[in-house]
Amino acid sequence: MSATYPILYSFRRCPYAMRARLALMVSNRVCELREVVLRDKPQEMLEVSAKGTVPILIDVDGRVLDQSIDIMLWALRQHDPEKWLMPQQGSVTEMLELIALFDEGFKYYLDRYKYPDRYPGIDAQAHRDEGSLYLGRLNAQLSATKYLFGNNVALADMAIAPFVRQFAHTDRAWFNEQPWSGLQAWLAEFTESQIYSSVMQKYPKWESGNTGVVFPSS
Numbered sequence: 001m002s003a004t005y006p007i008l009y010s011f012r013r014c015p016y017a018m019r020a021r022l023a024l025m026v027s028n029r030v031c032e033l034r035e036v037v038l039r040d041k042p043q044e045m046l047e048v049s050a051k052g053t054v055p056i057l058i059d060v061d062g063r064v065l066d067q068s069i070d071i072m073l074w075a076l077r078q079h080d081p082e083k084w085l086m087p088q089q090g091s092v093t094e095m096l097e098l099i100a101l102f103d104e105g106f107k108y109y110l111d112r113y114k115y116p117d118r119y120p121g122i123d124a125q126a127h128r129d130e131g132s133l134y135l136g137r138l139n140a141q142l143s144a145t146k147y148l149f150g151n152n153v154a155l156a157d158m159a160i161a162p163f164v165r166q167f168a169h170t171d172r173a174w175f176n177e178q179p180w181s182g183l184q185a186w187l188a189e190f191t192e193s194q195i196y197s198s199v200m201q202k203y204p205k206w207e208s209g210n211t212g213v214v215f216p217s218s
Contacts, residue, residue, distance in 0.1 A: 088150025
């Protein structure tokens, strides 16, 4: 185990890992990033967290964080230069409630819409329709303010946007045709941002015995 930096097991396209990397990037909490391939998970990762999914962060004191929101909060509570934990409107508790709503509800429909082959017999369009109800709620919020909790970006925006991106990219033409101008502008700003570009760099698969890459790089 690295004695210098925390270790982050990550997978570039996983939205949970993406949100963790976003918080580590903005807070400049440097870690040793180990890019994994989910169909070939390293034994070292499985030994520290039985759930076997990314992200997993191992702090220098050996403490294991294997929930993406916990990693975000761990990083931001140390250094929060853009005030993601200080929304212009609402509170951290309200942001966490909205994030939980999406993690527990929207994600269910997103998976069945995006990956119907994994769920034989389901109606992907019906799940798209159910997921759209959540997006309509976001659009209503984004019609009043630029971001979900006011006119400054905050935790909820960065935690939810990776999942909305997945939904949108499943059928981009359909998504663009929906009456969600606030949501569409919000998502476009996220995917065109410097921080998004930075956390989506490609890294080679980590191999046991090797040192991971320093993230964020200086």
